[in-house]
Amino acid sequence: MAPSECALNGVNLPVPGPQDCVIRTLWSGISRGTERLVFEGRVPPSEHERMRAPFQEGDFPFPVKYGYCAVGEVEAGPAEMLGETVFCLHPHQDRFIAAPDRLLIVPKNVPARRAVLAANMETALNAHWDAASGPGDRITVVGGGVLGLLVAWIAARLPGAEVTLVDIDPRRAGIAAALGFGFALPNEAPGDADLVFHASASAPGLATAIAAAGFEARIVELSWYGEGAVPAPLGGAFHSKRLQLISSQVGQVAPSRRPRWSYGRRAAAAMALLADDRLDALISEEIPFTEAASRLPDILSKDWTGLTGVLRY
Incomplete structure (x- = not known):
């Protein structure tokens, strides 16, 4: 096999154990x-x-x-x-x-x-635990794939939360409306968010997420990029706004919940x-x-x- 190839193969199932x-x-x-x-x-x-x-x-x-x-x-x-x-x-x-x-x-x-x-829902749930999102928060989710949509859907269930999905594809607006939250193209993304989730797996998306964050806001990076370096705009107002950039990954239960x-x-x-x-x-x-x-x-x-x-x- 080589990159970008897939095949169906037959396998013999093992003999199941008595409790399998x-x-x-x-x-x-x-x-x-x-x-x-x-x-x-x-x-x-x-x-x-x-x-x-x-x-x-x-x-x-x-x-x-x-x-x-x-x-x-x-x-x-x-x-x-x-x-x-x-x-x-x-x-x-x-x-x-x-x-x-x-x-x-x-x-x-x-x-x-x-x-x-x-x-994917488990990943989205764990992300909210890592983010410490809460009622009334102004939340921006950058990246309208399945994970981003599920993160936004959970966020929109928080009482009083203002939730905006940001994506380059305007067709995501209809899905966002059906799921109960707002939508914006990157050049229209609201600023001053209390919390930003990034799930586009792209450098431009990460830049949009950083730009959308308000003073001392948290940016939760959900994308996994694989091999290669990803440029991040850590100049400009990143330090003066005292932003936090943290990772979230489903392989471990978020620390806030892990004891229980x-x-x-x-x-x-x-x-x-x-x-x-x-x-x-x-x-x-x-x-x-x-x-x-x-x-x-x-x-x-x-x-x-x-x-x-x-x-x-």
Whole structure:
């Protein structure tokens, strides 16, 4: 395998243990930001171990079986799990085996198709914990991909919060309105924000985020850029405004919650947040799993303008 190539391969499932579950996959989500870096071979050697997906096979750069947004039905396993719809951090695969403690039961009020957004919702939730966002805050989110939209959606649920999504694509305005928050193009972005989230994975987006921040505001960097250096405009008013630039990453529970929250509790909270029919708008394309090899390159290209692509099994 080489950069920007993908293929469907048959594998033999291992013999399940007495407590293992056999899951028939219904849907899997394509986490475009991370999977594009993997697809292009841009995971830095220093991050090869930290970036391994829980059920990944192979090693970076290639070949690897990757992905972490699978939803399926338990068709064999412990009696209490049979027939349950579950979410698992598993690569794209039509059947797989996992222990019950690696599975998250999808609530009845969350459709299986929408449940593929659970990993992104968990990242958005953790970002708000890192940011210490609160009621009444003026919040700007730069980058209208799925993660940015989910961060803005959570922010808009804070009482009295003024939330603006900033993106270069004016078509995001309609989605922002449907989800309950404002929209602006970069040259119209409001200034003096109490809190800014950056999720565009671009240097111009980071510059917009810094410019949008008010005095002593916090900028939460959610983008992961992979290999290469990213210019950041730390001149100008960055120091005189006493800005904070912090990172947020879902691999660890935010320090403010870590003493009390397990990964499982955080994942369940994120899944419960998906019980909103408006979030179906974040899934913009369905692909039959049998066509994944031919169609994934388009979704993972820099020119794709959709939101979440899902594989239908």
